[in-house]
Amino acid sequence: MRDFQFHRPSTVADALRILRQASQGKLLGGGQSFLPVLKLDMAEPSDLISVSGIPELRGIRSDGQQVTIGAATSHAEVARSAEVRAKIAGLARLADGIGDPQVRNRGTIGGSLAHADPAADYPAAILGLSATVKTDRRSIAADSFFTGLFETALEPDEIITSVSFTVPQRSAYAKFASHASRYAVVGVMVAQYAGGVRVGITGAGPSAFRWKQAEDALSIRFSADAITAGMTYPSDDLTSTPEASAEYRAHLIPVMTRRAVQAALAG
């Protein structure tokens, strides 16, 4: 691990200024993904800029239609939040199943989304819950946020400030976790809205995606058996690892989608 300058700015503006001045600057949330990368010498930043101490990035607000979570809010805070639990139970449960207690106490929603790990849980949530990612300069709809493996629509000097989720009628997250890492092999967020159902899927492919066929079927009838035996997801673009092949992930997608629907119906 090379030496680097560590910064802990207290405003987004300061963070941006330091980032732009640095030769190899890197924003740091809770560090739960980046610190291992750093320790393995897979990244050598000149400057590490921690954003978790910036007050404007913290906290959870809601206005009835939207629940807005500051980018530097920890997974544990989301899991514990009475507001999130009351309005988007599936999101609170998702946050409560990320990693282990240490990860949940340090890791942040903004950090997780910016990192865009294909097996992280939050990507399924922003797709399924029709979220908007707010940054220092614009709003990005969830559907156009992920652009590839570990890639997002963010500019190199752009900071996520908050994420706004649209409150559904009901929602649930069903995760098939890797036994080794507890990351999602397949994670499915199902959310029912007046205008239709959204299904966000993480873990299965190089980046999170929505399963339109399931959304259509569930929009007609919100029931686990609406995902019929004949409804399969093609394995062509899915991920294969020694732990889980693309075919197995394809098999798990409808299985976990049904379980998410059952959980949503069970409340």
Add this chain to the structure above:
Amino acid sequence: MSTTQTPGQSTPSIGASIPRREDRRFITGAGRYTDDIVLPNQAYAYILRSPHAHALIRSISTDAALAAPGVVAVFTGHDVAADKVGGIPCGWLVKSKDGSNMVEPPHPMLVADRVRHVGDQVAVIIADSKAEARAAAQLVEVDYDVLPAVATLGDAITDGAATVWDQAKGNVCFDWDLGDKAAVKAAMKSAYKVIEIEVRNNRVIPNAIEPRAAIGHYDVSGDNYTLYTTSQNPHLIRLLLGAFVLGIPEHRLRVVAPDVGGGFGSKIYHYAEEAIVVWASKKIGRPVKWTAERSESFMSDAHGRDTVMKAHLAVDKEGKFLGLCVHNVANMGAYLSTFAPAIPTYLSATLMAGCYSTPAIYVEVKAVFTNTVPVDAYRGAGRPESAYLLERLVDKAARELGMDRLEIRRKNFIRKDQFPYKTPVALEYDTGDYESTLEMALQKVDYQGFSARREASKKRGKLRGIGFSTYVEACGIAPSALVGQLGARAGLYEAATVRVHPTGSVSVFTGTHSHGQGHETTFAQLVADQLGVPYDKVEIVHGDTDKIPFGMGTYGSRSLSVGGSAIVKAVDKIVAKGKKIAAHLLEASEADIEWKQGEFLVVGTNRKKSIGEIAFAAYVPHNYPIETVEPGLEESAFYDPKNFTYPAGCHVCEVEIDPDTGVVQVVEMVAADDVGVIINPMIVDGQMHGGLVQGIGQALYEEAQYDESGQLLTGSFLNYGMPRASDFPFFKVGNHVTACTHNPIGAKGVGEVGAIGCPPAVVNAVLDALAPLGVTDISMPVTPEKVWRAIESAKATH
């Protein structure tokens, strides 16, 4: 056997679940491990390792690294060769069927010309800090010429495979056999049916919680060396490092293994890093410390298992076993680790009788080299492989004969009245009672209630299965003369010194070394009981070759049965000497002195002396039989067992399978074992729990996987599935004791039985659960995807 006693209370303390005296320091972080030791002026070593499985080293340039901040020295294989340092030796010579010696390739501590696995040591960078050494390592330029690799056991024996060692044709290290081939052939001919099976024992990575570490310290003033290391056997390391690698006589080399945080076998072996730090310390004139990072542990600790076995079992109409033929291919990895050749041969093939009276057995073992981390003993070491094969095979035989799985076992058990029992594969079991442990296990699991539990699971959409394993294993490998004939290059006795101090407290020096087993407690209980002194007055000293007698260390579940027996022999000598002193003090004849619970009595009188009084007299010999008895009260003993010990038992597992995802959940795990006489039942239960966790870990989660180029795909906890507490139900364990007949304690050993007995019980349970779907085979680890595929392919064919 389950009385409880508080420390400080007097004898007897055998059979008491005394809390471990080690636990306070371990739990509060006050343990002293190798990495905790900081020597004045110590430098730090970082080992540059090969990123390739197989490559020629064209050149190494160390100039830039040498110029980096804080760097003290950089050494490569060329420096090692220039110093004429020996290679890392192998401790066991196995001969092939044709009488030729195994291929024993050189194992230099730093490789100069050709790397043979990912993680092979290429250079050592020594700096003032660990961070500087690590940073400078990135500046060492190694020009590799990558060669085709032999990544797996299957690849090694494929025609046209690459060659790991030019001298090992077809990558074969040795081709060995045991047993009566002709008798087995005849059995196959006369059989009503021959049952066939092929099983793979998955490769596992030990993952002790404490990574390996070593500090070498050459002291110029005394021209002597000290090595602090994470070892299960410091004397063995001193012997191998001193005599074979660096040529240092014993009296100039001290090896200290302080607290050791787990090993499971992986800390038995002499590793290159131990030799590197000692050698480098002399070269730079400073102590040199190396501590493995976790990712280094994955690619440099010896791995375990990795065998493929094919077997044929001849049976008659009634299900009696007539003959067994086994063909085993065992992966040695790239180099021969300390005991590697002995594992598939003398520790596995010899167990192929299991607990059955199969009259004819023949076993062939072909050991092969691959471009992978060396493979050696891992909790169970050879016996789990045999138990897994046999118990899968016996289940399959029952299925093919339409017999009950328990009935076929009972029919073939060696009966209680057949002991001592000589197997067709070289062992003589001294004692056992396999029916009783089976019965105990059935009661503990409530076998009667299983069908109701299966129905209840079905209602919840789950497939429930029950699996059995009745196993026997061999511990305390011995005697030395026999193992010497079989190729061992060391003795396998154990040593102890018992020092009774003037005021009656006792120090016990043992050649075994705890790496989590609780010896400080168990041995103190044993000595307190034998000498009749309070438990708190007995201390156990181990792990330092300057303090302890030459002993062989801790592995193969040998510490109590072999090490404990040496302690008992030393205590016997103390008592014998004490009798002479007591006779003098009590003015009686020695023949009239009786030893009873810490006191020497004159028979038929109330005159007596306590062991404390005798000790005081021995050290202050004013009134003393000085003409015939030397002062002092300290005795040493070496104990060389007459035979192995043979723990055995029955493990029963119940699983629930989610047919939609393939996830297997262990819902019941029962172990009923005969581990011989028990000193501390709580410690025995703890050993069982740990062994079961590792056994289930191997059965369901753990596997070291290499890709075709020899890259380790499971090189971190992100992708190597370690078992976790949340994976398990509460275990139900119990013991049925038959005492070992040939050691003074009657102990057999418990450290490995969990990992030996349980994997086949788990897999048999999985197959039982899947049987209604037509699934008849599945391999370890039984991952969700494998279960899903097995169900899918059964659907396609039924």
